[in-house]
Amino acid sequence: MVRAPSWRMLAASFLLVVTAGQVAALDTPAPSRGPGHAAIASANFLATNAGFEVLGKGGNAFDAAVAVASTLAVVEQQSSGIGGGFMALLHRASDNRDVFLDARETAPQAVDMKTYVGKDGKPNRDVSTNGPLSAGIPGEPAGLVWMAEHYGKLPLSVSLAPAIRIAKEGFQPDARFLSAIDDRKAVLARYPASAAVYLPGGKVPQQGWTLRQPDLARTLERLAAKGADGFYKGETAALLVSASRDAGGNWQASDLEAYKVKEREPLRVDYKGYRIVTAPPPSSGGVAIAEVLNILSGFDLTKLDAAHATHLTIEAMRRAFRDHNEYLGDPDFVKMPLDMLLSPYYADGLRATISPDKATPSDLLPTAMAPEPGMHTTHFSIIDADGNMVASTLTVNLEFGSGFIAKGTGVVLNDEMDDFALVPGQPNAFGLRGTLANAPAPGKRMLSSMSPSFVFGADRTAVIGSPGGSTIITQVLEGILAFVDGKSASQITAQKRYHHQYLPDRVDVEAGVFDDATAKTLTDMGHVLKNRSPWGFMNVVTWDHRTQTLEAASDPRRPSGLGKVQ
Structure with a gap:
């Protein structure tokens, strides 16, 4: 033995x-790979097609990745979104370089572990998974901008165009999306902006429903026009901070301004x-x-x-x-x-x-x-005609993240604070336990799988x-x-x-x-x-x-x- x-x-x-x-x-x-075909596999056909649309406009795998990720942020919001984060592995064929892009969320400066502990000494799962206190500072918008500016060939406005178009014109959510709304309806109903988007007439929508998201489209347009400043500063940032704080959250403008992508x-x-x-x-x-x-x-x-x-x-x-x-x-x-x-x-x-x-x-x-x-994350894989490659996993953590949409933005905030070891030795929502190595601290990234x-x-x-x-x-x-x-x-x-x-x-x-x-x-x-x-x-x-x-x-x-x- x-x-x-x-x-x-x-x-x-x-x-x-x-x-x-x-x-x-x-x-x-x-x-080596000469000019030829490209391949994309993603969780939604609209996202895969968005990637090919951008490749057809002269983009590379990294531009396609921006298109796929941002479109998933519109059509698969139960699993990812610009209110969350991602991790991406990039291979650039021209110099055979592999790099890891860390656009993981971070804890806000005002984080306090006591907030997430119940009277019984165990994690307060409602606080850590629902509402604005459960949300880390999003990394996905900064990561998309970084990938476009450092590795892509096209303007960000071109790569984000499919997502903006679908958010404006609408799409019909699939059965998984509708089932996730049903699973989280009690939490979504708590927050007026969330209920207005996902529970029309106060009910879970049925197959054939068209979801249009003009607020999210405008948020993406500001990102396309101004890059990272279009999300982490200015109008979008002000709306995110005010909505969070009005609902009991602790975000500050400085939290958003301080966010950095890590290579x-x-x-x-x-x-x-x-x-x-x-x-x-x-x-x-x-x-x-x-x-x-x-x-x-x-x-x-x-x-x-x-x-x-x-x-x-x-x-x-x-x-x-x-x-x-x-x-x-x-x-x-x-x-x-x-x-x-x-x-x-x-x-x-x-x-x-x-x-x-x-x-x-x-x-x-x-x-x-x-x-x-759990399945409340998404992944896509890309190889382009030149041999550039992207493997990217994106998440808002649980279904629809915190369940909280920041009014005026269309952005569903993540609930990644639950991925910290909020009470060392106690399991998180996926049964994983951690030590103080994964305890929350201002600006710290939570451990991810x-x-x-x-x-x-x-x-x-x-x-x-x-x-x-x-x-x-x-x-x-x-x-x-x-x-x-x-x-x-x-x-x-x-x-x-x-x-x-x-x-x-x-x-x-x-x-x-x-x-x-x-x-x-x-x-x-x-x-x-x-x-x-x-x-x-x-x-x-x-x-x-x-x-x-x-x-x-x-x-x-x-x-x-x-x-x-x-």
Whole structure:
């Protein structure tokens, strides 16, 4: 039986020999691509088409990303919006540069942890997920402007034009959008501006309803005309601050003026001849994915039956999520032992604690200071004709974020404050627990599971990501493993999923992911399997360098998505 002291001693012994140079030893491969087709996969056909519209006007992948993201902010507001934030991985083909764009929300200057703690000492979930006090300072508008100005070819007004047009002229929300309104109707009804947009006549609208958003269109027009100042200063900023404060929030004009996009160096890990480029903190996803892959690199999963290969993967997930909870936070505020966590020597120590045929109860691992998987985020993937690539995950956190629209702006504010460890050791809305490393502080970015990733191989490349709260990490991990195994984009998005996040100590499983024999073997090993409804909305683009063909696939679980090559 594996016992916690052994785990600690092994991990500590390998910590002593880690150096920063071991994190990324090789350069990202530089596949070449001549003029030709482009591919986009997003959660909504209107957003995918907006991306192609901008490509057709001479834009590149980065201009298309601005178009896709801003259109999603209009047509998929239950999952993303300019009142939220995003993380994006960019690959610029001209100089083979990979960069991570951090447009994550930040805590306002007046943040006070006591605001979010109930009388029982536990998080006050109503305050942390509903209304203006739950909202961090949005990063998406600044991120879109940054991407257009530093990487795009077209004026921002051209890339934002599809979103502005759809907001003005209207669109018919799909069943997912309407279902989300129904789920959040009680909260939306609290706020007059929200109710006016989403609950016409005080009722949840039916299929065939046309949603027009003139206030949001004007907000986007100010962004297009004045860049970041069109959102973070002037009329839009004044409306956001006054609406927040009138409804009990704590935003100040200085919070908006101080917001900055961060460019960060991506994480890189090598696995079975592939180079994975993924998200660094304040995303926790890339670290966890790299840690799992480093552990699995010591096994030959191809020589194992399905049950034992899955068992080892689950055990690697368990250990990576334990470290996720313990160590990670905003790198501008917290010193994290990334050299240790990303080291192959550390992975050797973790691997040695895994029994080949018995589950390790999470309470036998060192303790770290959990609810259903969620889908209230979105992701898109792009490759253009020149080989530029974008993997971007966007969010407002829960469905329709805080549920609060700032009057006169059409902007739905996020509820990302809940992603902080508001009470260390207590789970957030996705069951994730954290320490003071992820406690809120003025200007601090909350930890995220968003994991936009590239996978570079000698013959194939993939752009991959998904929404899904804490399940983002395992979805992207399983997608990477499937790509390495030779699966296509459509096979990757369609494959059944499983998930373990250390606590609660169980394996969430999608119906059909395991056959009866595999499920019985895993149960006999000590794994607790719990059936869940399907989760995720993965959007993947792949590129076969040998045939110069692209494939774009959107998750078949969500029919509103569109993966398209054109």
